[in-house]
Amino acid sequence: MSQIEIAQVIEQIQQEIQIDSNGHGIASIRATARLADVQDSSLRRAFLSAALEPSILAQSLIQQGFTPAALASWSDQGVPDMAVASVLEYYAFDAGRYCKPQARLVCKAFNRIGIRAWMQNIKGWTNTPVPQPEPPKVIAPSHEAAQLAMLLGEFAGLDKSLTAQLAVNAATAVNPALKPAADELKSVIAQTNPAEDAYLNPTQIGEVVGMSARAVNNWLLNSGLQYRTDDRKIPYRPTDEGKQWGRMVPALAKGCNQTVFQLRWLPQIVQVISG
Structure with missing residues (x-):
């Protein structure tokens, strides 16, 4: 099978490949079977019988971390991209007399960039950055100290000018660089x-x-x-x-x-x- 024929197969199944918001690919069983050049009924039997009498393909998938329950759900929910890669590799190299040249060609096509990126390319998917919420504004320590002094002064019933002096002193204690401006401010407060x-x-x-x-x-x-x-x-x-x-x-x-x-x-x- 030529690369042109592979491209035709991909075009035929393109609508049966989906990319979720995280960039993960999911292919229907039919699309997976077409890529591997096998009957989709063969894949269905292998997936549905995984819990009872797992085939060699099902055993291989289970060894890679997929559960029998997950395999059984793929008939309706589609096959995850990493499982698609495993199916193709099985029919490309491990299926014995059932190995398919087309599966080997498809493996070569995605091996360089990975199955997920390969499926993303097929769908023309691009990663759209999710806007990140702005981090909460951090109150400067000097500002925080001044606010604390104001709150304490009000709570204690101190004179407003005295409370203002306490706030200025608190801010200056935390940030000595404010001292020149703070001295001038305190002078104005005291004079008025x-x-x-x-x-x-x-x-x-x-x-x-x-x-x-x-x-x-x-x-x-x-x-x-x-x-x-x-x-x-x-x-x-x-x-x-x-x-x-x-x-x-x-x-x-x-x-x-x-x-x-x-x-x-x-x-x-x-x-x-x-x-």
């Missing part, structure tokens, strides 16, 4: 913070009530309105009772462009101390 005018520090309170700043702090400590911390930058914090007059607010440190947090008090604290 209304708490600077609305709240009094111990020195300002002392000027009104006639006490030193140290004496004011001691009075606030003894009255249970503030407590001392181990943090030099934030030496005092308000107690639960003191929070009705005191609040932590950001302010510019003296002599440097750096924001610190200070405990300040509403003007009404003067009446509390004087009373």
Whole structure:
């Protein structure tokens, strides 16, 4: 049989070969039999009897990993491309006196590129890339840290400007490269913070009530309105009772462009101390 005749056979069975979305080929039993130059009834008998009395062909397919149940289903569902290759190789080289020259020629045709690619070529199938979903946007660690600080600040009921300062500090701690921009931002926040005018520090309170700043702090400590911390930058914090007059607010440190947090008090604290 010539290559021209092989091409004619392929043209006749082309409609009986299908390619699934994964590029896997499936041929009908008739198409498989035509390629091997045997009767399709012979293949049906071999496949359907695989579970009871497997033929040499069926035994060969089972040894390659195909189950008898799978072989029995091929009469209706078609023959997978890898099984088609096994059938052709059997009738090309292993069937003894039943070997077919056509099966050998077809084997030579697909051996160079593989049966699957060969069937894809017959069908003109091309691999269409499946659009991949865009990966979820990864939040930069600095952004994530700032968001966490904002959430914690809101949960704790902190002043909005203080919460903003915490967010800036958190982002800078994670990404030091943000420090120049962060310092400028903190300066703007501190300079425009209304708490600077609305709240009094111990020195300002002392000027009104006639006490030193140290004496004011001691009075606030003894009255249970503030407590001392181990943090030099934030030496005092308000107690639960003191929070009705005191609040932590950001302010510019003296002599440097750096924001610190200070405990300040509403003007009404003067009446509390004087009373």
